[in-house]
Ligand SMILES: Nc1ncnc2c1ncn2[C@@H]1O[C@H](COP(=O)(O)OP(=O)(O)OP(=O)(O)O)[C@@H](O)[C@H]1O
């Protein structure tokens with residue numbers, strides 16, 4: 031219908047608002063689509079991968095091979111596969127975890143190159159290979175033996191390549207995994223053994239099974255796949271990405287819908303008489319509703335399509351965020367029809383619903399009211415009531431301006447606050463992560479090297495010793511550490527801020543919160559394999575971010591659990607120790623750990639920074655749209671002021687400058703909000719990452735956030751100044767508004 | 768008989784007072800007539816016109832147009848009624864600024880089931896050469912022509928004009944009147960014109976004078992003048 035040309039031309043002449051609205055929608059949809067399409071693709075591919083490769087349900091560490099493994103597997107209805115492994119330091123200090131290739135559980139997939147064929151063949155994980163330029167077919171020295179790199183591979187239990195099941199740190203350049211044939215690895219003197227268990231049914235008599243295993247081998251620990259970071263850590267990230275990260279775009283989308291609805295209602299207000307005329311001519315309210323709603327539909331469809339397009343461009347970037355970090359199959363990003371539909375439907379529905387609400391109230395008015403333009407008269411506040419005696423002209427003018435546009439300014443405060451909250455939230459996450467890193471590596475971790483033995487050792491090495499025992503607390507396995515008293519290599523503080531000297535019994539804050547155990551309580555721990563029960567009185571709660579344990583003095587620990595005197599598993603030292611590498615399970619240095627955690631957190635940091643930029647962008651669009659709407663309304667006033675001889679500078683001073691207080695107000699509103707909500711969010715994050723992350727909003731980050739918002743305001747101001755300049759008083763008067 | 772108004776009374780109940788805008792008005796009109804309504808400001812002329820046009824409701828009495836009693840119609844039905852029967856010409860033209868002259872006319876022909884040919888109507892109002900211009904590029908008189916073309920193109924039974932010449936100079940006003948006369952003759956449209964200019968009454972078949980909501984006189988012109996001949 032020809033009437034639609036009206037909106038089209040109107041949109042073109044008000045392109046700033048029109049394009050701004052489309053861009054807002056597009057940004058939201060882009061965020062949504064890119065996350066949804068890349069992360070859901072990954073999610074499904076990962077499921078297939080795990081199913082096809084028979085991912086283990088439990089990882090069982092034992093002291094030696096189990097005698098009757100096949101019989102046990104049949105008896106308990108499980109797939110049971112033995113894997114030999116060891117960690118080998120290379121000459122350049124890199125550590126390779128060499129494992130035997132599996133055939134039944136956690137089957138490997140060759141991603142590039144060929145399969146293993148001989149004793150001297152090796153498959154490497156691609157990330158280490160790429161970082162260290164190990165090409166296919168090249169030689170690879172390990173433990174004085176030369177292997178040939180046959181290809182690159184992945185296996186489902188090592189999506190996160192790190193040195194322990196609790197580890198979250200990665201450093202692809204210095205830690206890698208490799209597989210060789212079973213014969214090759216089992217023959218290595220330092221090879222340890224573990225079993226991978228895949229349950230064939232839901233019923234696995236776990237405790238009975240362990241007791242049977244106990245008959246032929248010492249069980250060190252049994253770890254469920256969910257608590258194995260190497261296999262399952264990715265699920266937490268995927269959960270954030272697939273669920274959490276889609277909430278933010280939705281949030282922005284609501285703001286955007288409000289803006290578009292506001293624009294529409296403003297448009298309709300300006301066209302009140304026209305609507306009355308159309309009514310008088312016999313247009314039905316429904317025709318007009320359709321006419322105006324088409325504006326919302328066009329904006330949301332354009333924004334949606336643009337967003338989907340740019341989202342698909344952004345998706346590979348997000349994919350690289352995951353593939354950089356995790357060793358996963360090279361998944362293809364496809365736009366699922368569902369995602370596409372949701373990406374389009376969400377903005378369309380939001381916009382249509384909100385705009386309908388705004389419009390219906392206008393369209394319900396009688397044609398006569400519209401024709402007489404009674405609705406256009408602002409009733410609102412009574413300005414006359416405000417005498418404001420003694421106030422300067424500027425103050426009075428601004429006060430009226432604000433009162434006149436109270437709704438819009440409130441909305442602007444709301445919108446900018448939302449953006450500020452987002453900005454600060456991301457800043458808080460950033461600050462908290464940094465704080466955790468600093469606390470951990472500048473205070474708590476005070477050693478240079480940490481050596482973990484494959485088997486319990488006795489003696490008094492040059493350093494501080496730790497011995498470990500894994501026991502069940504409420505059915506969940508936790509670590510009890512025997513620590514050398516006055517161990518200065520780990521400088522924890524307790525919840526009262528006192529340094530922890532390990533002379534009494536402590537529990538880490540994460541466990542304390544999880545199991546509701548406080549200083550003065552007694553915990554009862556059970557052995558997994560015998561009927562033994564241990565009771566430990568807790569004296570203090572230790573603030574630890576990444577580790578969870580119950581600590582007691584080493585000598586007491588060894589006596590209590592019946593280990594030989596002076597036995598230990600871990601030794602920390604401030605200089606390199608000469609220990610036969612064949613005895614060691616792993617070696618780590620503080621520098622390496624820090625680098626690898628930094629590496630781990632890199633994508634999170636980038637993500638947070640890009641989110642901050644997005645939030646700033648949204649507030650930019652929001653401010654420009656609203657201020658331009660207000661200026662548009664004040665066109666006549668501006669013309670009058672110009673004719674009266676006011677300079678452009680003075681006019682923009684009157685009309686725009688005070689918006690800075692809105693930015694400041696919005697920011698001030700957001701700070702308490704963020705302090706309240708971020709501890710919740712950090713709690714959620716902590717739970718997901720299995721760490722205790724302190725909530726901390728760095729004042730510097732807050733300042734940067736504010737600077738970003740303020741810069742946005744200055745940019746908007748410059749643009750709006752040009753808009754004021756472009757208003758021609760002669761033309762305004764002629765149009766007789 | 769095209770329409771019949773019986774005992775039409777319209778009250779405005781403002782909180783301050785009860786105000787009677789029309790009081791027991793009775794009028795009958797035939798198809799194809801030109802009716803001029805005169806009366807001082809505030810006498811209820813626009814109120815009357817709006818009721819005939821199906822824009823105003825909440826009155827007492829009956830307004831029967833083409834056999835339909837408007838009082839019995841709901842909002843939707845009134846809308847249909849306007850769509851089929853009524854064309855409006857306003858004092859301030861009220862064209863849609865974003866549409867060209869032709870498109871402004873098209874907006875109305877779109878909703879009619881028996882529209883006249885747009886180019887023919889544009890030619891009839893003498894604005895063919897401006898059909899691609901936007902309203903702001905036209906003079907007041909030219910805009911009023913477009914507004915008449917817009918009302919006529921639907922081929923309505925009744926054309927309601929509320930002070931169509933109120934904002935125009937002598938020459939343009941005269942042109943507009945000639946145009947209305949032409950429309951009346953060519954398409955047989957019944958036309959109601961509200962005016963403050965008593966001279967215009969001479970071109971009417973019927974002249975109605977209102978005062979304070981009451982009819983003070985209904986006069987039939989035995990010999991109506993051509994618009995060309997009217998002087999003021
Ligand atoms: N919505 C309303 N509420 C109260 N009173 C009204 C309303 N609309 C019109 N009136 C009153 O009804 C009376 C008739 O109004 P109407 O618009 O019909 O006058 P008119 O004859 O067209 O005058 P004019 O020549 O000035 O246009 C006026 O006195 C006016 O004050």
Ligand SMILES: [Mg+2]
Pocket residue numbers: 812813814929
């Ligand atoms: Mg009037």
